[in-house]
Amino acid sequence: MAASSWHQGWDITDEEREVYRKRSQASSRAKAKAVRGEGRRPIHPINVPWLNPDDLMPQLASNGWRSLSLFSGGGGLDLGFDRAGFTHVASYDILPESGITLRNVRPEWTVFGGEQGDVTQVDWREYRGLVDIIHGGPPCQPFSVAGRQQGKEDSRDMFPEFIRAVLEIEPIAFVAENVTALVGKKFSSYLKEVVEHPLRQNYTLIQVILSAPSFGIPQMRKRVFFVGFRQEKMASNYQSPLPTHSWHHLPTDKVKPHVQLDLFSLLDPSETLQPCMGVREALGLPDIGFDTLSPTIRSSLTGPRHTTSVLSSVSAQKIWEKLQIWPNGVALNREQARLFVPDNGHFRLSVPDCAILQGFPESWSFDGAVYKALGQIGNAVPPPMAYRVAVSIAQALS
Structure with missing residues (x-):
């Protein structure tokens, strides 16, 4: 997860900046008025989610393997590996709020946040012999469209530090x-030179692409995992996670010979796969005759402007509108979301709702202002997805 000091703002005129400033101030005034009970009369009851992400990742007994977490963020990988039976060694993240989040939800863990979580300042040799597996999600901004895709020219590129x-x-x-x-x-050149070349000397590498709905997460989100094994036998034993859930509107993945893909695209949805909930069902909202997967929840720390919106694109806006859900100006909690009624009367999302859509259980609360909490959520690996990856690795190691 990128530090706030690395945030790259828009190169806009003073007049354009003033427009955004006034818009933000007007929204803040309307929110404060609503919280005082002076806004529009609430029209939505406080929702009780039907999806419990804990059910998607049953707690397994300790497997004896020890894991170290880098770029921990909101703890998606940390939680997934924990529930898969791995023993937590330590977590590192440069965002102070991430450190506080992890300490609050797992007081027994060793967590380094803020300056102490700066991986560039750590001599990792101290952990040699104490760690069996390292997991982490180096900042994606250097490679994402929202982050301007500057690759190794981006100061936020931390893949070399992970390596x-x-x-x-x-x-x-x-x-x-x-x-x-x-x-x-x-x-492709970056991947070969920066990632594969230094690692292939000692590790067998496997690429796995997974889709969130294939593991019961009601969100359109696809991510690549680079799995490495020091022993070829373990690598040959490795099987990428098979889908546990199906959503019939998921697009078919194109199979590439050199990549192990999410096998959802190769399976005909059947009784062996559980149905993945849509957004409204997952959040416990009334049936309006339409439900679908959530558009990708964007991180509020990605892109040129910190925001409390999770809107990722124009096409996503159309989906949210059809779902009758307001993705802009996410509220801190469900009580405030109910009071702050959008002009179009749609259901306003709260931080806990976004966490559910990302696969975090209700017990996993996030520290910081709304945009900091949404940053941790949007940047995280969905825990149920991380859980299945962790289980697949444990099976290869056994």
Whole structure:
């Protein structure tokens, strides 16, 4: 997760900046008025979600393997590996709020946040012999469209630091997660030179692309995982996670010979797969005759402007409108969301609602202002997806 000091703002005129400032101030005044009970009369009851992400990742007994987390963010990988039976060694993230989030939800964990979580300042050799697997999601902004796709020219590119940790600690296995754009043509040279070349000397690498709905997460989100094993036998035993859920509107993935893909596209949805909930069902909202997957929840820390919106595109706006859900100006909690009625009368999302759509259970609360909380959520690996990756690795190691 990128530090706020790395945030790249818009290069706009003072007049344009003033427009955004006035719009933001007007929204803040309307929100304060609503919280005082002076806004429009609430029209939506406080929702009780029907989806419990804990059900998507049953707690497994300890498997004896020890995991170290880098770029921990809101803790998606951390939670997934924890519920899969891995023993937590430590978590590192440069965002102070992320450190506080993880300490609050797991007081027994060793967590380094803020300056202490700066991975560029750590001598990882101290962990040699104490860690079996390293997992982390180096900042995706250098490779995502929202982050301007500057690759290694982006100061937020931390993939070399993840690789340094792997080479210094020499774990049995590792997992690195990122946006699928990283395995596209634009970054093919980067992938070969920066990622594959230094690792292939000691590790067998496998690419796995997974879709969130295939694991019961009601959101259109696809991510690539780089799985590495120090022993070829373990790599040959590795099987990428099979889908547990199906959503009939999911597009068919195109199979590439050099990539192990989410096998949802190769299976005919049947009784063996559980149905993935849509957004409204997952959040416990009334039936309006239409439901579908959530558009990708964007991180409020990605892009040129910090925001409390999770809107990712113009096409996503159309989906949210059809769902009768307001994705802009996410509220801190459900009580405030109910009071702050959008002009169009749609249901306003809250931070806990966005967390559910990302696969975090209600018990996993996020520290910081709304935009900091949404940043942790939107940048996180959906925990149920991380859980299935963790289980697949444990099976290969056994």
